[in-house]
Amino acid sequence: MQHTLTITTSNEASVVERLLQVTRYRGYQLAGLELTPLTDRAGMQITLKVKSDKPITLLTNQLAKLYDVQQLALASADVAVLRA
């Protein structure tokens, strides 16, 4: 199943590799990645698409506690599935 995560992070140089490392280690396959520097403050908005048969919360819980992650949201369709 594919999920889309929208993540606001700090602008540290290691942010992206850290996100990808956790994604790989926890057993999720990368299906898409988009980076947008935030103009109004030092940070980035990252859209991460991942595939896995595992519950997506096992990944979001790990990503949310990373030091450089400021906000993390699942696309609304994914949230609806989680609540179903």
Added chain:
Amino acid sequence: MNGAELVLKVLQQQGVDTIFGYPGGAIMPIYDAIYHSTVKHYLCRHEQGGAFSAIGYARASGKVGVCLATSGPGATNLITSLADALLDSVPLVAITGQVSQAVMGSDAFQEVDVLGLSLSVTKHSFMVRNVNDLAATLQEAFRLAQSGRPGPVLVDIPKDIQLAPAVEPEWPEYPAPRIATSLANAAKARQLIADAKKPIAYIGGGVQMADALAQLQTFLAESAMPSVTTLKGMGSVARANPHYLGMLGMHGTQAANLAVQQCDLLICLGARFDDRVTGNLAKFAPDAKVIHVDIDPAEINKVRFADCAFIGDMKQILPAISAPTQCEDWLAHCLQLKQQYGWRYDHPGERIYAPLMLKQLSDRMPDNSVVCCDVGQHQMWVAQHMRFNSPRNHLSSGGLGTMGFGLPAAIGAKLARPQDTVIAVSGDGSFMMNVQELGTIKRFRLPVKIVIVDNQRLGMVKQWQQLFFNERYSETDLSDNPDFVALAAAFAIPGHTITRKDEVESALDAMFTWPGPYLLHVRIDEKDNVWPLVPPGAANEDMLTETN
């Protein structure tokens, strides 16, 4: 003042008076600052040993451990220790020197991407790019190492930053951290406990780390339920508690494993359903509802679904969920299990039986002694046959299972608690993994007691080869071990070898009576194995014992 001197200022400002490390080119400015500093540096003989000493210091004291290493090989030698600290949630700050920014990325001498290498074995890793960020970054590293679920934090500091002119900053007053805790599920938890016929508390290292041991004793007394602990939770339950059943899991007690398998409510406190605890997960505590309390939200529902979960401060949560139980029959049943499956020490023959020797060690060691283990059969025998009155007194590499942990951890523990006896219990395989730290013991005249349980084998691997690999003993024979007593003597550490049961008590007395460091070499029968054992893939009630 330069950046290096500012590093020492920050350490002092954080209350650090003891650090461990090894110098080298890219961290020489910091070592130059150490030369005149009041912060005491302990020179280890390998960076891994230095970091394990910092971990031992942290685990025995509750403070943050600090270790230093240079760039390249110095930093890569820290990786195992960082992983150990991550898996056992130990607050550790590792400071590494890095080559100057002008040559970074050019494969300079002793340059390696430490930031990248360390990311997956730390809670977070920083690189300082501007001397004006140095103090704040180090302060943040200390805050992060201790906050929430503790863990290791690495700060990589290029040499030019260490040499750059620096200004002492204003030291901000940090308010005491507040741990967000929701008690919204408290009534539900109390109802689950009140309704349970066969509840049991499963206690991990998180209770001690939350400084909630007093709340735990009250909770166990008010609810009158039996309890089991993980390897890291050992020492959490007061010795006087009759309903404590011991360690659960692969080498847990039969009483603990059987009770957990039979329970109808499992209250998991600061533990994480590790595979060495659960055995076959699908068959673990199959009839139990679960209450899970942890400070790390990522542990909830990670391995086992929780019917009722709490994230936050154990100190607040335990009183809020406490409820009386009506389970006299269950308590009586658990006591009967404990009696039925109690340890037996009537081992035949004259040779030393390690479980009995360790029980004798436990009975003879002074109160509040710290025991540091290595990894393997001796580690499990220590967990089974020694008793502790605090998790700070039992330092064992739990999550990573790192051979070579024990001796340097004992050095750190002794420096943290010089008033207490510190004993490193090691195996003949593990001891050789960081044997160079005997040099640290010699240099600082540290009265650490070392007990080597020697079966001339990599015993735990050999046991598995015997049971599950048709006795093909591939590369586990260590019968060409060095003369351990002579080895200790080379570091001016006296020692003695014993081989017979009737020598044990007098040898232990001699070790404790000797005022300085001492090595007791205990030869045991290589045929002795660790029992019980839950075989791979089996449920925890299907334990192998010596007789089946």
